[in-house]
Amino acid sequence: MKDLLLAVCLLAGLALKNSVQTSEWRVVCLKLCKCEVRPWFSPSSMYNEALTVDCNDQGLLSLPERLPSDTQVLLSQANNIAKISSPLESLVHLMEVDLSQNNISSLSDIYLGHLPQLLSLHLEENWLSSLHDNCLAHFPNLQELYINHNLLSLISAEAFKGLNKLLRLHLNSNQLRAIRTEWFHDLSQLEILMIGENPIVRIRDMNFKPLINLRSLVLTRMNLTEIPDSALVGLDKLESISFYDNMFPKVPQAALRQVLNLKFLDLNKNPIERIQRGDFVDMVHLKELGINSMPELVSIDSFAIHNLPELTKIEATNNPRLSYIHQNAFSKLPRLESLMLNSNALRALHRITVESLPNLQEVSLHSNPIYCDCVIRWINMNKNKVRFMEPDALFCSGPLEFQGHLVRHVHFREMADICLPLISPESLPDQVNVGSGHSISMHCRAFADPEPEIYWVTPSGEKILPQMVSIKYYLHPEGTFDIYDISEKEAGQYTCVAHNLIGSDMRSVSVIVNGYYPVPTNESLHVQVKGMEPHSVSISWVPPKGSLVSNIKWSTMSNRLSLQFTAHVLSDVKTFNLTHLHPLTQYEVCVEITDLQSRHLKNCLNFSTTDDSVSKGKTDNGIDLLYSITALLLIVSAVVCSFIYILRRSDPLYRKLINQQSEILPSHIKPMWGSRSKASDSANETDLRKGSI
Numbered sequence: 001m002k003d004l005l006l007a008v009c010l011l012a013g014l015a016l017k018n019s020v021q022t023s024e025w026r027v028v029c030l031k032l033c034k035c036e037v038r039p040w041f042s043p044s045s046m047y048n049e050a051l052t053v054d055c056n057d058q059g060l061l062s063l064p065e066r067l068p069s070d071t072q073v074l075l076s077q078a079n080n081i082a083k084i085s086s087p088l089e090s091l092v093h094l095m096e097v098d099l100s101q102n103n104i105s106s107l108s109d110i111y112l113g114h115l116p117q118l119l120s121l122h123l124e125e126n127w128l129s130s131l132h133d134n135c136l137a138h139f140p141n142l143q144e145l146y147i148n149h150n151l152l153s154l155i156s157a158e159a160f161k162g163l164n165k166l167l168r169l170h171l172n173s174n175q176l177r178a179i180r181t182e183w184f185h186d187l188s189q190l191e192i193l194m195i196g197e198n199p200i201v202r203i204r205d206m207n208f209k210p211l212i213n214l215r216s217l218v219l220t221r222m223n224l225t226e227i228p229d230s231a232l233v234g235l236d237k238l239e240s241i242s243f244y245d246n247m248f249p250k251v252p253q254a255a256l257r258q259v260l261n262l263k264f265l266d267l268n269k270n271p272i273e274r275i276q277r278g279d280f281v282d283m284v285h286l287k288e289l290g291i292n293s294m295p296e297l298v299s300i301d302s303f304a305i306h307n308l309p310e311l312t313k314i315e316a317t318n319n320p321r322l323s324y325i326h327q328n329a330f331s332k333l334p335r336l337e338s339l340m341l342n343s344n345a346l347r348a349l350h351r352i353t354v355e356s357l358p359n360l361q362e363v364s365l366h367s368n369p370i371y372c373d374c375v376i377r378w379i380n381m382n383k384n385k386v387r388f389m390e391p392d393a394l395f396c397s398g399p400l401e402f403q404g405h406l407v408r409h410v411h412f413r414e415m416a417d418i419c420l421p422l423i424s425p426e427s428l429p430d431q432v433n434v435g436s437g438h439s440i441s442m443h444c445r446a447f448a449d450p451e452p453e454i455y456w457v458t459p460s461g462e463k464i465l466p467q468m469v470s471i472k473y474y475l476h477p478e479g480t481f482d483i484y485d486i487s488e489k490e491a492g493q494y495t496c497v498a499h500n501l502i503g504s505d506m507r508s509v510s511v512i513v514n515g516y517y518p519v520p521t522n523e524s525l526h527v528q529v530k531g532m533e534p535h536s537v538s539i540s541w542v543p544p545k546g547s548l549v550s551n552i553k554w555s556t557m558s559n560r561l562s563l564q565f566t567a568h569v570l571s572d573v574k575t576f577n578l579t580h581l582h583p584l585t586q587y588e589v590c591v592e593i594t595d596l597q598s599r600h601l602k603n604c605l606n607f608s609t610t611d612d613s614v615s616k617g618k619t620d621n622g623i624d625l626l627y628s629i630t631a632l633l634l635i636v637s638a639v640v641c642s643f644i645y646i647l648r649r650s651d652p653l654y655r656k657l658i659n660q661q662s663e664i665l666p667s668h669i670k671p672m673w674g675s676r677s678k679a680s681d682s683a684n685e686t687d688l689r690k691g692s693i
């Protein structure tokens, strides 16, 4: 929006330069200056022609003497003026003085005299450090005052006294540490206030209250983390507010609700992590919303932008982690025409998201890593009345067979019918550093069709389901996982699992508390024999924090037999029953733990099965053995398949495991998976996954 305005202004300026001829003004002009009639816009944007003395950029140390008495605009920008000793009072038509980019360090050094006709004063880019009471009172009709880019650290309560006509005040880029409400007492006509880029410690309640006609407030680059709920009270005419480049962790919703006439909201470049339900509640006149360049934004959740009858444009671009937009994120937006979502980390956009916007004309989705499977294929089904901007920059990032293709070149029939969950790598960091006593939120979002369900697994293997009650943890239905009042006990690896009826995807985050992370060691993996019988042995172990899967191998090297078996179990399994063993035989069993960072822990022990005759031996051993083998094969293959299935998207580990398996599994246990790229091929394997992790 800002860029557009700027461009329009520049174009207008160029057009004027070319079309409106400046004309000679019949005066004897000064040596270094130009005297011309030039177009001039008043602060209220009225077009005029003004007798202009242009002494810009001449290295002047003081203003020229004997300026033409009918001068209306005096330009002395980019000179080296530090003092003005002869007042300009004789110039009774003077409307504008431009002293920007000079060497002025105090207003008391530049005595301009009483100028009741002055409308516009430019003092930006000087060295002013303070403004004292009544320092501008001799310009009672001033409409524009530019003191931005100075060193102002002190502005007295009555510095702007008497400026009852002021429309525009630029105080940005100074050293102000507080905003004083007293400054504004005479500024009830003010329409534009720019006060960003000051090290303001905090905004206070009612801070701007006297500015009853303010239309635009610019609070950029102030490191603001919050704004009190009543900070904007009184700004009943406010239409536009910019919080560009601050430190807001969430939309300052309560404060914004006070500004009933707000039309343009710029939240760009704030570390907001998610846009959620209620963020824009009651902003009924909002027309344009900017949520661009947010380094932390991961998700726009359900009903995040909801019930805004006048909203016409949403711009959410250049958000490097924005990987998820809930299908109901935008609802009851009857006027929305333009949805700018380019240059994010989106794998998809739901059809419903677009179809729920009745007046939508254009969508910009290019420069996103679009995954060309079923969630996005509606785009190519050719029923859309919306226009996709820059379709030649809309590529598939996957699956492999479509990588690098233009989305519009992939026929929708080629895209899968149902989609496995896909957790965006951008949504979760690999690790989070946190100090004890703090709380953290981790946002796990996945696109899939059918919609996936999400749960998290803690380092101790506890499975946390949405809205489950726990003192330390809370999982929001959308997938955001909160850990409260963290201590070193909570350090470790947390894993998000997204699953739908055809499969799952998972990603892990290492949570490091006060620099502490429980690095698993082989010594910490204790394996022990719990129950020993002639044909079976039960072993148990304690998986260290942060482990995900366990690999169990058992073998015997006795002369008679040379067999090796392998099973995979998931991290919450801590015991395993080895069956169909031979009596009085020595075995070695090894438990190997793998985490998602591909670290391996391994511990082995030797045991010997007991003598058959010692046991009661009443069962029919033949049938029992057959039963055991069948059961084991079923368990092993089911567990192996489900495990591999879950790892579908975690390619390196997946491949490693497949390779291992083909070497280790006895030949009669055939791997049941094959390479596949389309989810639909595997729908019949569904039930094998049930109950995993």
Ligand SMILES: *[C@@H]1O[C@H](CO)[C@@H](O)[C@H](O)[C@H]1NC(C)=O
Pocket: 080, 082, 103, 105
């Ligand atoms: C600006 O004014 C200061 C005194 O206020 C002087 O010391 C300095 O040399 C001036 N700068 C230039 C570039 O003339």
Ligand SMILES: *[C@@H]1O[C@H](CO)[C@@H](O)[C@H](O)[C@H]1NC(C)=O
Pocket: 197, 198, 199, 200, 221, 222, 223
């Ligand atoms: C904001 O914080 C940054 C980093 O701490 C600092 O460099 C910058 O000067 C601050 N800006 C303001 C206006 O206080």
Ligand SMILES: *[C@@H]1O[C@H](CO)[C@@H](O)[C@H](O)[C@H]1NC(C)=O
Pocket: 531, 536, 537, 538, 577, 578, 579, 628
């Ligand atoms: C292990 O399996 C065998 C055979 O199915 C059974 O007899 C034994 O009780 C099981 N042991 C444990 C600890 O479950």
Ligand SMILES: *[C@@H]1O[C@H](CO)[C@@H](O)[C@H](O)[C@H]1NC(C)=O
Pocket: 520, 521, 522, 599, 600, 601, 602
């Ligand atoms: C544990 O032991 C295995 C095999 O003995 C070895 O490959 C692995 O690097 C060890 N891991 C650690 C963390 O010491």
Ligand SMILES: *[C@@H]1O[C@H](CO)[C@@H](O)[C@H](O)[C@H]1NC(C)=O
Pocket: 588, 604, 605, 606
């Ligand atoms: C188990 O026994 C084998 C051979 O008898 C030996 O090589 C191996 O080191 C033993 N393992 C353990 C953990 O004691």
